[in-house]
Every structure is written in structure tokens, then in C-alpha cells.
Amino acid sequence: MSVYSKPVTFAILSVAVILVGTIITVIIPMMMPSTQPVSDYIKPYTAVELEGRDIYIREGCNNCHTQTVRPIRTEVARYGEYSKPEEFAYDRPFLWGSRRTGLDLNRVGGKYPDSWHYKHMNSPQSMFPRSNMPAYAWLARKELCTDCAFRKVSVLGYGYSEDEVRAQMNEYKARVTSQDYGSAAIRNEVTPEKLQGSLTEMDALVAYLQKLGRDVKEVQKMGSVPVAEASPTAAQAGNPFEGDKAAIEAGNKLFQTNCAVCHNADGKGHIGPDLTDEEWKYGENDSDIFSSISGGRPEGMPPFGPNIGEDDIWKVIAFIRSLGK
């Protein structure tokens, strides 16, 4: 009698056959620490960030956003340094995603100020009229439930005590509800008055987004990745497009696509500072402004060097200079 007339034997044989590939490509890698390395530089999520992550999961953000920057030149230019395995040691579940209807988010932490996220989550179309992202304004109208917070970090083995979890929550709440909070104005715009003194679901989600890729950026800062600067010759020669009408027009166009979202169409600022006044936080020379645009600045100015290139940065500067006049 062959196996084709013995159903139970057939079933056992089938299981054996499917287990070969399973063991070699899934089970054995699980036994190898190199599959999911753990690094001291990568910290677990705080209780607040974890709540934000759970909201990200609940709303299915992973259906449109990935969280892995691949080692491809254009991808690194668009998003930042490619993803490393150790970054995901505390990710249960992983959230790498499978489709980029929206952008990759693995390097979004620290790229924009919190106010950018509040405004964007409240109404993506107010910042990018052609975006098709759903508005998540209602997240600011829901108080964050923290009842399970300690149980959650315990299940995940993050090692915080119950007091530490409470302290993390209170600390973050104090930060975002304080009048000194840099994004207070926009947070108050999107949060109903009765919740302005509490933690909302949107607060937690912003905390989570700001954590993404943050630790890796810290590691890079400790190394020698410099802020991109104008090449010395260009810095000395000054802006090649100064006063050039066509270049200013081109700069205007670039400004509207890349900068207006935060600095407003007229350059008078909203999320980012006013560019038409006398005050320059990081220096008023052309080469300083070039560095700000090219390499970005802390507190939310993203680096545009890899995206738009040197010539276009000078055109944008020519346009900005034309605003003051």
C-alpha cells in the first residue's frame, strides 16, 4: 500500500515536509542572537511612547506607512540612514509594513517639531492639499487611557516599576501641558479646551512618532556625521543667484513645495520661524542659512540637502532674501 492510500501517514509526512523549510529559515534564525541583535544605544519605549505605538497599531497606520529605510541611495536621501536590525529589539510586534501609500516613518522622529504633527494629524490636507491621508483630528478629543500601561510594559519586559510608569506619564503630561511647551499654541488649537490639561491619544501618538529612529540619530551624532555645509568656495563666493530674477522665481516655487508648510507661503512663519524679520537663530550669513537648509537644525528643521541639492538651496536663499525687501 502506498502513502496515497494512508491518510494519517500522508498527513504526518506532509507535516515533516513543511517543517524542513520552517526550521531552517524561521526556527534556527530565532536561536541566533545575530538575527535580532540588542544594542545599548537603543532604548525601549517609554510607557507614553508605547501607548502611542498601540494607537498606531489600533488605527492600522502600518497599512500605509512602512518603517524600514532600505539601503538604497534615493531612499537614504529621502528618509535618512537605512534601518539597522538592532533598532527593532523592543518591537513586539514589528511594524515594518508592506506598502508605502504614505512615506516611510522609521526616521521621522525629531525631523519635525511636535506642532507639525499636531497640525498634520488634525488635517493633513491643510498642509498638503493633494495628500490622501485620513484626518485623525478625533485623537485629540480622546483622553489617553493609561489603566493598562504598567501591565503592558510588564508583558513586554521593559523593566519599569509601577512608579516609574506613573512618573513617565506625569512627566510627559507636564511637558505638553506647560505654557513653555514649544508646540503649545498648535496643540491648543487642535485639542478641545477641557482636555488641554490632560494627555490625549494624539499626544501619545506624537510621542511615539518622535521616538522613531531617534536613538540611531543620537548614535550618529556621537560619531562624526557633520551638519552638511556649503562648500568653502561657494561660501566665500556668496550666493551665485543673488538678485537673479529667474532664480528667485525658481526659488519661490521650491519654497512653496518644500518650505511653505512650516514657514508659510509668505515666509512669515507658523510652525517654523519667521524668515522675513531681522532675527536669524543660526546666523544671518548666506553660508549659515545654507547650512540650516542643507543639514537641518535641531528642534525640527529637516535637512533638505539630499532632497533638493546645492543649486536649488541657493535659489531658495535668493528667494528668502527677496522677501525682506
Next chain:
Amino acid sequence: MSNNGYDYTAVRGFALSALFWLIIGLVVGLWLAAEMLWPALNFAPWIAFGRLRVVHTNGLAFGFALAAIFSCSYYMLQRLTGTPIVFPRLARFHLLLFNVAIALAALSLFAGMNTSKEYAELEWPLDVVVVIMWVIFAVNVFATLIKRSEKQMYISLWYTIAMTVAVAVLYIVNNLAIPVNWTKSYSIFAGANDANVQWWYGHNAVGFVFTVPILAMFYYFLPKSTNLPIYSHRLSIVSFWSLVFAYLWTGAHHLMLTPLPEWIQTVAIAFSIFLIVPSWGSVINGYYTMQGNWDQMRNNYLVKFFIFGITFYGLQVIQGPTQGLRTLTSFFHYTDWVVGHVHMGTMGWVSMIIAASFYYMVPKMAGREIYSIKLADINFWLILIGQLLYTVTLWIAGIQQGAMWKATNADGSLTYSFIESVAAMYPYWMIRLIGGVIYFIGILVFTYNIWMTLKGTKKTSAEATPQAA
């Protein structure tokens, strides 16, 4: 009870369940396609894209496809063993439990209770229900097989056994989690391991839900509908074992260029290419079965469903491994190309074979002829045109989006902002929505035709029967 003591209650119940969840899943799909164009349609949390997409994928993969698979499995099992189902009341309970589980699944996903792991989004209490339901199914499968009066097990039964054992292993391992409360749990695997387990599961859900049981239907219903024996028994043996062996190695081709160790990615791609061979073994077996009888494409309304279905399967299994190659994945992955790829499999292969199987099985079971061959033909052309419009459009969209993401200026900077690559998609998404509507109308015709056949307004038909017995 029908002739020979076969029990068709569960078969009929699952067939109707399949049609019901098919329509629900497609309405949700159309809504999603519209949301891609008009974000204002995301007007409430429960209907926002992120939650709704999961209802669409689960509703169709498990509500529709799995119900159809249970229906046809209970049918083929009895016919191929020559034995009535051993526990018919258990099968009826299976039917009830299935529909309760799918309804609860839909509700919980609308409510945002989901684990985020693709095609395994259900939270742990429902996972437990699914496992119980699967055991109930397996009990009937093996009890009936052991009691069978037909000595040799036909090809379709091999595939049914493989599905039964493989899905159990895959589903349980990927859903291992530690509960926080009744509606929330965390995967026991972290980071790269979780990703590896998930796509081992995700790809084999395609393998053992969208491929293996559909091949079981193909191997049974094609010869039945045409009265032609399958071309090569030996080819089917080789195809079967190499398919079920190789499938499990390939999940990581969904994770190319991610932080997963490179060797796992490379092994996955090697086995993916190898998989072309057993897959095409079945395609060739299907084509050669028709040798010398290709006139049935015109004269027998069912044959075109089977032949087009297996052809889409054949194209699918070439496209899949190809787009997984590192150079091509770096271009195509994360774009709509992949969405087009999946939908050729589901709208082309899976739903065409299920439609043909129902058209053969339901009249047999009801003891009367199909309500209308003409409607079946309309059904065929509508789902064919709708599917092609949908998939080809998304391939082109994917090529454009991939190219826009990679375009650079002379100085190495990026040519397009991301939002420009989104805005460029709107015309394609409009055509996709139209393709979806055409397909949906085809499915409504299909449902009506099956419903009217079951309702039995027509005892005998003036239309010619395509099959002899």
C-alpha cells in the same frame, strides 16, 4: 440528505456564506478604493482606511475564500471517498461557528482591535475560536478519510490534507502572543524574528489558502466538468511534493532589503524561483488535460473559467518570484505594483476557480441545472475585464511610482517630493475603482445565478448541459 447518503447541508451553508462575505468584502474594497481618491470618506474612526483595509483582506481571505474552500472540501471529500461525511452535525456546528467567528472578526477589526500582523490581525480570543473551528474541520476530514470506501486518495485529497495540517501549524505559530487583556496582546517574537515569522505565515497563507485548496478544486472540478482524465498522475505527484516542500522557505521574499539577515532573504529568493517549477507542473497538467478537446473552451461554459484561472495562476507564479529579485524588489516593493500582483491572484485565479467549482457543484447538489449559462458567461467576462483593468492599471501605476521615488537630478538630489508621487497616482486609482466596480457587478451576477439555482425556480432546463453525467 441526498443520493448515496451524502450530506450537503454544510456544503450548501458554506457556499452561501462564501457569497455573503464575498459581497461584504468587495463593498468594503470599493469603499477603500474610493478613500484613496477622496480622503473625506474617512469620516469616522471605524471606517478610516487603516481599520477598513484589514476588514477587506480578512473578509475576503477568510470570510469568502475559506468558506468556499470548506464548502468544496466537504463536497469533494464525500465524492472522492465515496463516503458520507462522518459527523454531519459537527460540520453544521462548524458552519455556525465559522459565521459567528467571521462576524465577530469584522466587528472587532472595525473597533480597532487588531495585532497589526497582516492576515493574522485578529486578537487572541478570536484566534482561539479559529483554532477550535479548524480542529472541528480536521476531525471530519480525517474521520471521513479513514472510513472511506475508495481505496486510493485522489490528488485533490492530498491538497486538502496538506492545507489542513499546514494552516494549523502556520496559524498557531504566528499568533503566539501574551495577552494584556481581552482585546490586546503582544507577539512573543520581537523585531526581525517577528517579521520573519509573520511573512513565513503571510506567504504561506497565500500558499495554503489561495493556492493549495484552490488546486484541489482545479484537479477535481476540471476533469469532472470536461469528462477528461487529468493528463499526468506522475506530474501531479512531483508538483504536489515539491510545492508543499518549497513554499515554506520563501516568506522572506516579502522582506527583501530589510534588516532581516541577508542569507534568509537569499534563500527565500532561491526557493521562490524554484517554486515556478511545481506551480507550472499544475498549469501544464491543466493545459494538457484539454489536449485535443480545446473546442470545449467554446462549447462548455465552465472550461474558460478553469483555463483562464490556471493561466492567471501561471502568470502569478512567474511574476511573484521575479518581483522578489533584489534589483526588482528595490524598484517595485511598496508600490501599487504589488497590489496589482495580489489582485490578479485573488480576482483572476482564486475567484474564477471558485466560481467554476460552484457552477459545477451547486446544480449537482441541488439536483437541477444551472439557472442560466448566459448569466455565467456574463459573469465570466465582467470579472475578467474588471480584473485586468484593475491589475494592469496598478502595474503601470507601480512602475511610475517606483520610477518617481528613484528619479534624481544631475547633482544627485531627488527629482520628486513624496507628495508628487502620490498625486501622480490619482488617475490610476480612478481606473482601479472602475475596474473594481466592473468586477463587483460580475460577482453580483454570479451570486444571483447561484442563488436562483439553489432556489430552484427551474426544475429542468432547455439549455444544454455542458457535462455528460
